[in-house]
Amino acid sequence: MxxxxxxxxxxxxxxxxxxxxxxxxxxxxxDFIASPVTTRRGLMARLHYLTRTPHARAAAYDAGLTVTDRTLKAWLEGTRNPTRQNLARIEAAYRTVRRHNVARYLLARxxxxxxxxxxxxxxxxxxxxxxxxxxxxxxxxxxxxxxxxxxxxxxxxxxxxxxxxxxxxxxxxxxxxxxxxxxxxxxxxx
Known part of the structure; x- marks a missing residue:
């Protein structure tokens, strides 16, 4: 062998x-979000995915997105923009949470x-x-x-x-x- x-x-x-x-x-x-995190559309899609439920927020926090609720609200409203490091954390947290969420479905398929x-x-x-x-x-x-x-x-x-x-x-x-x-x-x- x-x-x-x-x-x-x-x-x-x-x-x-x-x-x-x-x-x-x-x-x-x-089937990750196609728009890059650097665009407004891609950022909003990822933030909505990571914050739509308390379970999703907890998973995002566990995956490394450890910003305050105030900062998160400012990002969602568009009054502040995340730094380059935070964009990387958002992308990493999104991919981690998305992989975890679709794993059971993919396994069955x-x-x-x-x-x-x-x-x-x-x-x-x-x-x-x-x-x-x-x-x-x-x-x-x-x-x-x-x-x-x-x-x-x-x-x-x-x-x-x-x-x-x-x-x-x-x-x-x-x-x-x-x-x-x-x-x-x-x-x-x-």
Missing amino acids: PERTIDFGKYGAQGIKGYEAVARQLDALA LNRTGRGTRVEIHPLNQSGVRPSYQRVVEFRTLNIRHWEAIIDAWSTGDDRALDDAWIEQIVDLGSQWGQYEYVTNIGFAA
């Missing part, structure tokens, strides 16, 4: 870790009552690798039936746990799973 890649890109291969591609796809499925979801794995890019060093890697598909560990790690933002959960799933590819630790893209839909 192959071990994890230690010196990726040594011969010119390009790609990203598989768990990063999975996180990117899950973020796309989470991806597990599909035990049927799982088909995942397309696009191999790493070897166009910069000399032919004598190139591997034979091809497009692969994999049906993942248990998304619990992946969704849990993604919703909490734990990259190490997400990497471990992803590796645990691609081991099902057999002895070639090490070739798919780094990929160009991973696709699935919920």
